[in-house]
Amino acid sequence: MSKIVYTRSKGLTDVETHYCPGCTHGIIHKLVAETMVELDIVEDTIGVCPVGCSVFAYKYFACDMQEAAHGRAPAVATGIKRVHPDKPVFTYQGDGDLVSIGMGEIIHAAARGEKITVIFVNNAIYGMTGGQMAPTTLVGQKTTTSPFGRDAALTGNPIRMCEMIATLDGAAFVERVTVTDSKSLLRAKRAIKRAFELQQQNAGFTFVEVLSTCPTNWGINPRQALTWLNENMIPVYPLGNFKDVKVDKA
């Protein structure tokens, strides 16, 4: 008899995702879904997906979902959380969504200490629209709108969100992780779970930045993409915990 070694998380629906082969969006979905299952909150949680490659995430997460306008997920999540303060609420946002057009919404949600969890997927590029420059694009990185490599004199420097958000009193938990190997995956999972737990304890705003790949628009294969991330993104976006208010479980 064969043994089932892997089943899809109950936090995900049976729908097949549209992500490109080797894209780490799928892994990050899985981590969020597993967290919801382990905390037994699939039945309670309300998620908000952005405009970006994860725009269809409302089909994939098994909890109730809302699809927000580009960049506005933290405001939408604020509206939801104020109506249902006892329900876990999360947003799942890309770097164009969160750092560029939605910078105002994310900073103010953090400053207000909105009791939500933000999963911030940073792949240093606009995936969905075909590989344009993001505020997180590395200096020198080629994109379709920085064809000669990002020129800091022309378009500035990458923005480090964790470092910024950690300065805000409303933030309870801020951590940057990645998913390029099994060790980093475990760490990412732990951070996501911790963020949801602290949200449940009403500790404040919780934020997990996940460095992610976009092999399609980076123009390399998935394996090379993992290496590129490790070698080029981590030096600019150092992994680690930036804040944890350490509320004890009751």
Add this chain to the structure above:
Amino acid sequence: MRRELWKGNEAIAEAAIRAGCRFYFGYPITPQSEIPEYMAAHLPERGGVFPQAESEISAINMVYGAAGAGARVMTSSSSPGVSLKQEGISFIVGAELPAVIVNVMRSGPGLGGIQPAQGDYFQATRGGGNGDYHHLVLAPNSIQEAVDLMQLAFELADKYRNPVMILADGMIGQMMEPVEWKKAEITEARVYPEWATTGRGGRENHRIVNSLYIESEIMEAHVHHLFSKYKAMEENEVLYEESGIEDAEVVLVAYGVPARIADKAVELLKEEGIKAGLFRPITLWPYPKKRLNDIASLDHVKNFVVVELSMGQMLEDVQLSVNGKKPVHFHGRPGGAIPSPGEVKDAVKKFIGRES
């Protein structure tokens, strides 16, 4: 019933609370700032919440989230702020969420002025955001009517799962008038609609609030569905008021506070022996096209004069309704200055060739 003296903006906020609105999201702007101020002072004691948003964009998206989560919810602003809300309003329409948006209009374009104006008529009635859509637009001409329309606005928003806009000019917001609270306050907890994202709580399927329809056939079907709602609104929700039409040779058409000026001008015209009447749309969308067209067919009606605090926006709806049957003239002041009844009377006399 007891009548109390209320400032317009505060009365609008109180009326929303009485209509069961417990979630308000907004950002300060003159001449509507008394609405967020009133909400900040009074929502907590009535079991509600108003976290001041960092922008009108954020406020309307909080409305989207709260409405999608099942709440009775409102935002308010004035012209430049309402421009910023348009993307959000389009999303609220697309996702079929009920919400009330109050626009206490000031003059423009740009930062314009803070005096009363009606320059946002096109934006309100044509769907100011992207895409093929409409929402109801209610235009009160007194604080009493603003209060009465508030509850109706929430009811219609729920009935059609579509946002409703209260379009008021700055005068409605700023003046004080007696108000009678005709309806009892809704204090019962809201029963969340069966589509709202409230957490599955044992439900078999997850609920989705969304305005994305990537497949063209499904998108098209969705828009046809929206338009079936608009058709029902056109059939069932048109509101207007008229007086003196039965023997009028000239019909003045105005909405909001300018309709009160036009009403006074009608009186002055009658004193001079000119048979004048007044037609006042209360719903600006759907527009009372049919009734206006019927009035245009009356033999004794020779002329229409539209009076607005703009350069002529509702004018186009009057022209479309009258459909060439009779001449349509226009008198407007766009810069926040308010015409006097005498000025309107003189303009009407000039248009109909009765200058003394």
